[in-house]
Amino acid sequence: MIDFQNIEDAQTLAQAIVNTIPEPFIVLDDQFCVLAASRSFYETFKSDPEYTRGHLLYALGDGQWDIPALRVLLETIIPKHVSMDGFEVAHDFPDLGRRIMLLNARQVTYGSRSTILLAFTDVTERRKIEWEREELLKQTEQLLHQKEILLQEMQHRVANSLQIIASILLLKARAVTSEEARRDLRDAHQRVMSVAEVQRHLHVSGIDRIEVASYLTKLCDSLASSMIGESQPLAIKVIADEGSIGSDKAVGLGLIVTELVINAIKYAFPVANPDAVILVTYEIRGPDWQLIVSDNGVGKQADGAVETSGGLGTAIVQALATQLDARVDVVSNSTGTSVSVTRATFTSQLPRGV
Incomplete structure (x- = not known):
């Protein structure tokens, strides 16, 4: 605690402290007259100390401080709340133009008297x-x-x-x-x-994203309605993990499914089979995935028409799989055919076959 010998020393120190504050700063008495102002206040608002100290704030600069929002702050808010931070005031100042100020105010009471500390930040x-x-x-x-x-x-x-x-x-x-x-x-x-x-x-x-399950289901429904006749009882089922893929990948995936399903419809069931099923599954494991198109038809061994190498359909599937950074594997025997298209090191958790 500094022990001041007289009031003049205390006032000198107080004014020095005020002048060190970079933002405009004033001290008002309880009647809103200016007791002190910082150097930055005078410089920013082009005010003369002689016509500032001891004068009513609202009367300064030909009334430029008679701002309704400022009156609300000083006369209504501060008496009730003692302090206020970030009170925004927009006003047209004669020498500065339109400025937006954030006001921080504090009411300090000592004895029967009170003062208001008011700081301005130009935002x-x-x-x-x-x-x-x-x-x-x-x-x-x-x-x-x-x-x-x-x-x-x-x-x-x-x-x-x-x-x-x-x-x-x-x-x-x-x-x-x-x-x-x-x-x-x-x-x-x-x-x-x-x-x-x-x-x-x-x-x-x-x-630009496609829901896989919905897309494959509608695609297979379309293939079934146009490729399967009434005399050929055949069901196409889809099991797909929930998730979405980019449209470019969906096009490749859809074309692969189309080729494989068409191939199964053509060749897997040369004789009508009431239990004939083509199963399309799609699993996702992080960035990896696996597509499987399988059937419970006669298999390659019973009908050499099933393509595993050569032919336009297989060439299309191989080319699309390469674009998708995937490999193609075929398993075909007397219980049916299964063609898997796998990206990276995916390990299926679904049972193989139909």
Whole structure:
């Protein structure tokens, strides 16, 4: 504790402390007259000490401090709460223009008297930067929204175009007389429909991600409705982990499923089998995954038509698997055929086969 010999020494020290504060700072009496002000206050607001000390705050600078929000702070809030931090005041000052100030106020009572300590922080530039950032964010969100709308419209048009192409292929398949040509055209139709299904999912979701279970189920339903006749009782089942994949990966995955399911429908059941089943499974383990298309048909040993190497269908599957950084394995015997497409070192936890 400093032992002052007289009041003048105490006032000198108090004024020195006030002057060291970098932000504008004033001390008011209980009538809101200025007892002291910091050097930064005079410099910032172009005030003359002679016309500041001892004068009513509201009257300073031809009334530039007669601000309604400031009156609310000093006359209403401070008497009730003693202190207030971060009270924002926006005002047009004659020499400074429009400024935004954060006011921190403290009421100090000693004996029957009280004073108010009032500090000002100019946050005009900060608020300007925040406003510009908000405007930039709004503009960015608007551009992203426009991009999403355009992307959805493009996906919708692509899906429609693919549907038209698929319809033309189907019409051609019905018109040709060659059974081989008809079969190839139907296969091409299903390949196009596989890609179209991805586009439909993208249009519905609005994002570049595909829900695997929903996609594979709808794809296999489409294959069943167009490839399986009433005289051929055959069920296609899908078991898939919950999760989503990118549209580029979904296209490759869908084409692989299309090729393998078409192959199983064609060759696995040369004789009607009331228990005939094609099972499509998709498992996910972190970044790795495994797709299996299996059937309980006659297998390769009983019908050499099942492709494991060579042929357009197998070439397509191998090429797509390579793009997906995956390998293809085939197991075929008298109980059926199972083709697995595996990425990395995935280990299946589902039973193999149907």
